[in-house]
Amino acid sequence: MNTIRYNKLIREMTKNARENDTPISGIFELTPLCNLDCKMCYVHLTDPTVRERMLSGDEWIGLMGQAIEHGMINALLTGGEAMTHPDFRKIYLYLIEQGVSVRVKTNGILLNGDAIELFVEYPPYVVDVSLYGCDGESYRAVTGHDAFQAVTANIRAAIVAGLHVRLMVTPSAYMLPWVDRVMDYAKTLGAEDVNVNAMLIEADPDTDRRMEDFGLSLEENARIYRKQRDMFPRTPRSQTEEEAEFMGEIPEDEPHILPSGLYCNAGRTTFAMNWDGTMGPCLDFPRDVICADVKRIGFESAWREVNQDVKNYVVPEECHTCSHNTKCHYCPTQHKSLAAQHRCVAASCDWRKLQADIAAEYRAKARQAP
Numbered sequence: 041m042n043t044i045r046y047n048k049l050i051r052e053m054t055k056n057a058r059e060n061d062t063p064i065s066g067i068f069e070l071t072p073l074c075n076l077d078c079k080m081c082y083v084h085l086t087d088p089t090v091r092e093r094m095l096s097g098d099e100w101i102g103l104m105g106q107a108i109e110h111g112m113i114n115a116l117l118t119g120g121e122a123m124t125h126p127d128f129r130k131i132y133l134y135l136i137e138q139g140v141s142v143r144v145k146t147n148g149i150l151l152n153g154d155a156i157e158l159f160v161e162y163p164p165y166v167v168d169v170s171l172y173g174c175d176g177e178s179y180r181a182v183t184g185h186d187a188f189q190a191v192t193a194n195i196r197a198a199i200v201a202g203l204h205v206r207l208m209v210t211p212s213a214y215m216l217p218w219v220d221r222v223m224d225y226a227k228t229l230g231a232e233d234v235n236v237n238a239m240l241i242e243a244d245p246d247t248d249r250r251m252e253d254f255g256l257s258l259e260e261n262a263r264i265y266r267k268q269r270d271m272f273p274r275t276p277r278s279q280t281e282e283e284a285e286f287m288g289e290i291p292e293d294e295p296h297i298l299p300s301g302l303y304c305n306a307g308r309t310t311f312a313m314n315w316d317g318t319m320g321p322c323l324d325f326p327r328d329v330i331c332a333d334v335k336r337i338g339f340e341s342a343w344r345e346v347n348q349d350v351k352n353y354v355v356p357e358e359c360h361t362c363s364h365n366t367k368c369h370y371c372p373t374q375h376k377s378l379a380a381q382h383r384c385v386a387a388s389c390d391w392r393k394l395q396a397d398i399a400a401e402y403r404a405k406a407r408q409a410p
């Protein structure tokens with residue numbers, strides 16, 4: 041099936057799932073460990089006790105089996121670096137055998153000949169590869185390792201082998217000197233799509249990484265976002281790319297803020313399992329806002345709890361009167377430190393508003409184009 045038809049089908053299924061509180065999509069953070077050490081990474085942990093607390097392949101398969109019983113048809117395997125999980129292959133094949141559509145998110149280091157062979161024989165829906173530099177120096181500056189040659193050789197080989205490869209670029213203060221070249225280089229690799237991460241999120245406090253160190257200014261964000269829109273134009277959408285992908289199109293004049301509950305599909309059709317067996321509505325969702333212990337209460341109860349908490353979450357007062365609430369929906373992940381208090385992080389709102397204005401400007405231009 042081609043991508044357009046697949047996406048249309050997914051949207052229809054998502055609409056039904058939302059109406060019926062069915063968890064059709066699961067995100068699995070198989071491990072918080074990684075073979076790189078990106079300086080902006082919100083998840084990567086180096087604490088050696090993590091290994092003892094990580095879930096084994098059989099434990100993941102047990103949880104995934106419960107998710108499938110409750111309607112899961114799509115799974116995203118991520119981390120940390122999911123492909124470093126000792127049972128990655130076993131977990132991956134289990135999902136494929138169950139008929140689940142699998143997306144793998146990776147830094148590309150282990151997307152080697154063996155992995156490509158596996159994916160050619162048992163294809164994932166897509167492999168998302170993060171590109172962290174345009175040469176050895178930039179790779180070292182962002183990730184602590186010169187993995188440039190290895191990663192780009194793997195990306196090229198995966199594309200030649202016919203896999204659906206998408207590239208992800210995450211600009212941060214550490215990538216800033218090279219960010220234009222990274223985007224230019226990404227375009228040359230011939231992947232199906234290049235996605236540029238337009239919103240950095242605060243890191244888990246256990247990582248010791250701070251937004252003050254890795255974040256970008258409003259001006260830097262805006263410049264990069266414009267370059268992204270110029271380089272990788274897409275069908276005009278009624279909101280930002282990330283939201284459209286996640287939620288489907290929303291009419292332009294309709295507020296994305298509900299009287300009660302969160303607008304997006306996190307916790308409505310999608311759940312995320314953290315590396316330690318806790319469930320949240322979405323990856324990196326603040327645990328002090330919504331979190332359920334699947335290992336203790338089982339998948340079904342955890343899903344009910346998360347689903348109910350998402351529906352009951354009260355968005356900040358200021359969102360109801362915000363000039364941009366037809367273009368932005370409140371996302372606790374983007375206001376992590378204040379979300380438990382139902383408040384907004386001002387810097388996050390400033391960027392959301394500017395981003396929405398730039399997106400509107402591009403849509404207007406596209407409408408005028410012959």
Ligand SMILES: C[S@@+](CC[C@H](N)C(=O)[O-])C[C@H]1O[C@@H](n2cnc3c(N)ncnc32)[C@H](O)[C@@H]1O
Pocket residue numbers: 074078080081082083118119120121122145146147168169170208209210237239240241242243
């Ligand atoms: C955490 S990584 C896990 C998968 C894999 N290790 C990788 O690098 O693609 C998932 C995505 O999150 C991005 N990311 C890392 N830190 C981030 C942050 N602070 N804010 C937003 N995205 C971030 C990464 O660049 C990557 O594209």
Ligand code: SF4
Pocket residue numbers: 073074075076077078081082083084119120121147183
């Ligand atoms: S962003 Fe990905 S590759 Fe980088 S440290 Fe985090 S998990 Fe590892």
Ligand code: SF4
Pocket residue numbers: 358359362363364365368369370371384388389390392393
């Ligand atoms: S910009 Fe801030 S206040 Fe406005 S809708 Fe978005 S999160 Fe709410």
